[in-house]
Amino acid sequence: MPPLRERAALAAYSLGWAVTRRAPERAAYAVFDVVADLATRRGGKGVERLRAHLARARPDAGPAELDALTRAAMRSYLRYWCDAFRLPGWDRARVLDRVVAVNQDFFVDAMRSGGGFVGALPHMGNWDHAGAWACAVGGPVASVAERLRPEELFERFVAYRERLGLRILPLTGGGNVVAELRTWLRAGNGVCLLCDRDLTASGVEVTLLGEPARLAPGPALLALQTGAPLHPITVAYAPGARAGAHGIVITFHPEVPVPATGTTREKVTAMTQGVADAFSAAIRERPEDWHMLQRVFSADAP
Template sequence: MPDRLLIFLAQHARLVPEGLLRGLFLAAADLCWLFRIGGVRQLERNLAHVMPEADRRSMRRTSRQGMRSYFVYFVEALTVGARTKEQLLARIHGGGSAYPDPAKSDIGLRSLPIGMGHQGNWDYAGFWACSTVGQVTTVAERLRDQGMLNTFADIRRRLGMNILLTGEPDITGRLTTLLRKPGQVVPLLADRDLSRRGVFVKAFDSWIRVAAGPAVIALDARLPLYTVNMHRERLTGERRRQAKAPYGYVCQVDGPIAIEPYLDMPREQAIKDLTQAWVDQWAQGIREHPEDWHMLQPIFLEDLDLSRMHDLPDFILAQASENKGGDGHEGTRTKA
């Protein structure tokens, strides 16, 4: 029933006032936060790595902001089809070390492989990039609910994005070919990948397994790699009037990370080291705005069930064993 309702709302976005839906979803977010359900406990475990000095009160305040940010994203994703171009462009703008005044930069001319995380509103970011930077092509996770998948893939296509689905043949090769053309933008949500293709990297005070995709396409296309962080900002004045919303987003583009130092490395090492480089940039953005990181699933090594994971490197098994006081994760290693 909830999935059917979400699909209906997304397909009939103009029938439901955005403000009313926002109020309902914020109330639901507060209920989840108050009773610590719907991923709140895991969110707080994740935030504890980002905010190691935070006391309980600060942690609870940040997790509440995080849940409200997450639920508002769903409102915006459901109703984006009812927004005008002017409203959307008023709700988001670019920033960061790699996004100066576009009139003085070639960022819109070169193609951009990008690593990013589950922050802010990536639908808005994709629309903004299509409108101001270049043609966006990205990969969406293939959902078990075909109706949900088709609905949200179609919404993103109407926003101007090219959407590939996980499981399609040779996605990496297709993205690399695209990047060899000018004016292409390929952002990949990559801050969690527990498959055997994921790469373990250091993040905050622990280890996480992230997608290799951003590093792979950057290396194969011989292009510098960029990082995107997103956070919300309160809107005022004319911009708020145009947006018809109290909040908007900053799409912070950082980089470029030059790939030349990695080209002479063995392939696996190059992917790992380049991945670590963009994760270091991304982690700084998370530290600055932890309330906009929508990570309600286990991501840090301490929370992962290693017995269900494949091809674990020896150093991760050793670290896990050390974390457990030496009581043995050796038996958790499985074969592909």
């Protein structure tokens, strides 16, 4: 039997999917705003780490501005979770109508060409909504999921994302995920990976928001090995819209070039730095939509 903490997590998420999806929309988002505000006032390691990340994005911000930005960021983070619990009930029209896509031809043209497409994303806005949109507009897209505990919770998240149209591979405990993604790309499909956090201790050190940070090398490595174009993708909530009527803005950034010379490691590092540069610009523009409550920067204690 899973430990009590794991069983509690499974129960909480199961309740979220069961209750939030059926609640009136405006009421559901209002409740999640209240939860976000309570979590912000309570603080804790995750909230303090988020505040430190926001200070890097807005280095000139004073304490009052950082307080307001942290509150807004926690509301954005909880909005993501309210979305996640409600997304399975959205129809195709709602998924598409609530998206503004900037430079979407980078994605659509690559998918039509049959050469595959690699997208590198930070934890910004609602990446699940972006994935559902991508599958509806461009064709088959695969991603990778961290293996959560208990196993039933992991399976619930996999099923949730597969209902959105995504193909989900486990990061660990499955087959050779890199080999599977290479095969998938060479068949002309898309791969979109969250990479602003190193989960495997194989990350490369780059500069993010002006400081050393370790990012996952997977997107760059896959693009290098398959020849598929690598594009950073950032997602933000549409500004000014009330919760429940909001949408997202998906920005496809220009292709990251492959260096002409260097070892594989050097090329992957240079390409990952290109990804980090796009992330830095997007985070500085909309820091409240970067949902990062975990360690990213090399200077931070574990």
